[in-house]
Amino acid sequence: MGHCGWKWGFRGSGSPPRGTLAKLKIRFKETFFPDDPFRQFKGQSLGAKWALAAQYVFPILHWAPKYSLSLFKSDLVAGLTIASLAIPQGISYAKLANLPPIIGLYSSFVPPLVYAVLGSSRDLAVGPVSIASLIMGSMLRQAVYPNNDPYLFLQLAFTSTLFAGLFQASLGILRLGFIIDFLSKATLIGFMAGAAIIVSLQQLKALLGISHFTKQMSLIPVLSSVFHKTDEWSWQTVLMGICFLVFLLLARHISMRNPKLFWISAGAPLTSVIISTALVFAFKAQHHGISVIGELKKGLNRPSWDMLRFDGHYLFVAIKTGLVTGIISLTEGIAVGRTFASLKDYQIDGNKEMMAIGLMNAVGSCTSCYVTTAVNYNAGCKTAMSNVIMALTVMVTLLFLMPLFAYTPNVVLGAIIITAVVGLIDLPAAYLVWKMDKMDFLVCACAFLGVVFISVQDGLAVAVGISIFRVLLQITRPKMEVLGNIPGTDLYRGLHQYQTARRIPGFLILAVEAPINFANTTYLNERISRFIEEENAEAGKQHALRYLILELSAVSAVDTSGITFFTDLKKSMAKRGLEVAFVNPVGEVMEKLQRANEAHGFLGPDSLFLTAGQAVLSLSSLIKEPTPTQV
């Protein structure tokens, strides 16, 4: 009965083994090209291949030929809506990153045009986002204070943007997109909520009209700054802030309740800007304690490649900032893109999308833009044309409407940002995480507390660290289950899980549920020893263990240490008078067991079985003892 696998045509022994190179090739493909992006090219003519390749690189070629008037109508409305959101948000986010407000508008002009040509999502609009802005501002501020040397700060911002773009594009080109998967959902929930609170706290400067605000970001210094400067609070600003904040939150609430009234929340920011600007202008409120944006220079983006700095000390800061903001903005962009693609049932190639976003940021860094990404505003975009409409609207604003912003009060921008980020605090999701998985909640809480009390980047680092440590811990401490027979069947299942499952006397059947490798062989050895001792202590003399059966169905891989573990286990168990049998090793594991067997000859005739049931049946017949009943 042993070696049942062969009877059913196990390929490891019968057919010639595939070569090392062929196997490496397959593994390489499954690792880096799991979505097989070149599948569509197969069996096409050369011309068709070129056309497909062009469409792959420039998705615009895919949708532009089929573009219709009805699509354009939707895109026009969507583009204008997005623009009305993007203009006040762009100004606000640039201020969040300690950059001149105009940079936010520049960043809503060039990148959307690039994305319209290269991007493959139909639902996303491009522009600066709150969290990447916050991180860039706080990381660069560690190297240079924006107030001391604003030009150097701007240079560093563009340089970081370039590195963010290059890094994003190379992740895509090297098919390493899975790196962003290491930001787990739980991490993101905690991180986003923390960041939203930090961003909102920063707005207290504008909302309370404080002019000497702390330069730090975490909760405690900001709050202490707020309450030590009560003499700087301006009641006019506070009043205006509360009114507009209530208005904006109300608009948001209405739109959330009834998605058809989306236009209310979409129009509210621009409405607020217009009304508040008019109020300031009418009452000359800028002379009564209300701070305003001030003069903004008319005109489109100027080239900025001469502002990129690659010298010594600042280079490292720029690279680090680029890496972190690049990853964070990718996470947002790709995650949102994937969600909408799966909702509307089309495919997004994450790696391709990373190249598009990366190239967009690289181009942006040379045209006075800072880091941007793709976000969804629920505005009903149909194609990337909506990005073009938005960009054109921003262009008109840049060319002709800049003087109007001179009287826009900062407090309204603060209210707009708070309204925008409040949605990042997702309490129901956090509660669901708590209900599902306490460890995940711990990760989530660490990210949140780290961001709020230490710093944005440290909170993120801690959360990612814990996530990875947890995965490693799962590997170092693989689960093992003692299996028992479910009466009336020849199934073997976990004793803990199935009440009716019962032990077979003389047998210890263990299911190992992880790849066996260097990180867990020591543990497995010790844990198996303990299982055997506990079993023997319980069973007593007459039913002493005779067989240890390892159910390997769930062992997806072994490495050299794992093979050594198997051979050593055979030997050490033999010393204790136990025989070891293996059940259902999967492909790679089976192959390596066989190769090890060729080298060491450690597998006896009754060492390999296809199911635990067969192993028990076959081995019981060897010992001349009453066999357990089998079906």
Next chain:
Amino acid sequence: MGHCGWKWGFRGSGSPPRGTLAKLKIRFKETFFPDDPFRQFKGQSLGAKWALAAQYVFPILHWAPKYSLSLFKSDLVAGLTIASLAIPQGISYAKLANLPPIIGLYSSFVPPLVYAVLGSSRDLAVGPVSIASLIMGSMLRQAVYPNNDPYLFLQLAFTSTLFAGLFQASLGILRLGFIIDFLSKATLIGFMAGAAIIVSLQQLKALLGISHFTKQMSLIPVLSSVFHKTDEWSWQTVLMGICFLVFLLLARHISMRNPKLFWISAGAPLTSVIISTALVFAFKAQHHGISVIGELKKGLNRPSWDMLRFDGHYLFVAIKTGLVTGIISLTEGIAVGRTFASLKDYQIDGNKEMMAIGLMNAVGSCTSCYVTTAVNYNAGCKTAMSNVIMALTVMVTLLFLMPLFAYTPNVVLGAIIITAVVGLIDLPAAYLVWKMDKMDFLVCACAFLGVVFISVQDGLAVAVGISIFRVLLQITRPKMEVLGNIPGTDLYRGLHQYQTARRIPGFLILAVEAPINFANTTYLNERISRFIEEENAEAGKQHALRYLILELSAVSAVDTSGITFFTDLKKSMAKRGLEVAFVNPVGEVMEKLQRANEAHGFLGPDSLFLTAGQAVLSLSSLIKEPTPTQV
């Protein structure tokens, strides 16, 4: 037929669920106390508990009462043998670490005494080792040149030793011993071989009699230094070196061939020292180009706690060096201890052993010793008493025999070191790794090349990084197998692995072979899409897929992202007209699926099965089509 689990008494629904705290407690125990060290205390009287606890902390209490004269005879011989090896090696290794030779002897006196009281291995002897010495020397040399300020260098060495000890002890106390498991076998093979070569290269200085040797360690600078200083080569030294090297290697070879002649290789180093010292003394060779150790101060270790430095700049260097040497020497000590324990069938508690080694180093750092660990010399030790004998022999040497070393030539010490480290180059093991697992071999090669061409610590870092990255990659890219029915059975196995397995039309049965978590849900989504597209393209219209069956036996855990993956998969497959069923989710996965079902109600009546066979049978009966034959 759905929800078969319940019928067989699945505990998740029937019995009351265990509380969160109880579950966390169990998980904590399985993670940090898998060997259940307190098991022996259960059901004992208070007095017995105290006695057991004392024996746990001081294993000497365990063996000392049973100690006998015959054991002492073995230990006496073994102790003297070890001492004859330890004395020349101690001097040599101290030189390797750029420390005064006498420190090597000090380090073979106090630590063995501490280990005799605290250590739990019977087979190990304590003393300095080559690789930890090499690493300590090379890391400290980055902060201060031993020739420029030997006193400061010595201070840093003691401080690093203290940190190494504290770090080792705290790993043990915090039950974090598994950290050393992250140095995989393949990593160690490559690393050890590389380090052996680096160590041997350093001996060229002594073997060729070069006085102006490079201060760097990697292959290229050393070789270029050797061949640029041919004028400094001393033929007397080279001749003497070759003779003793041949003698020592020959002795080693004979002992390897015939383990009973162990005493030949054990006695060879001391014999060489005695003969060469006599030769130098007789021929006054120190005046003819042969460099000698020179005067060594008589007397025992002096206290060195006043030499520990904790100030600013050097503190960081000392901590880093302590960490690295601490981990490396633990790896050697614990691995060897475990090997011998399993050979002689007794238990070693890795965490307890770490505390012993850690404490030993902490004490050592205050008594003029540098970092030491436990190694096996195959000298036939029976108990830790052999360490006491060795320490006493070293003590006698320190008190009375030091003047004899004044004429010992350095070239012999070099030959002794080379002979000692040549055994670290394990070519057959490397070949076995190559045969078993190409990726493991890559790790091994990286460690080797990194150590030889870059630096010892960078090579190690690279190899550990690759090992961990590889584990993470396995999780990010979990294996999925398409299963088919093995005719004549109701077993389902991988189509790639079993030639006879055949597909069931209308069904796609996928086995997922890894925990499903944040790091792989995106991949699983994309890969399943591709499986379905490929399947549909192959099957054609009449056998279009109706059911996607996920066989979850091998999914040992899910996190929040994994649950979202399940619910999203249900939805997106429904859009494509496919139903999803899950087969045999194990304990934790089942529980979470149920909790998610309570929250989202996504599991239909035919969503859960105990085996793939039952799922196919039950679902086929739903579609009124000819069902596949089942046994």
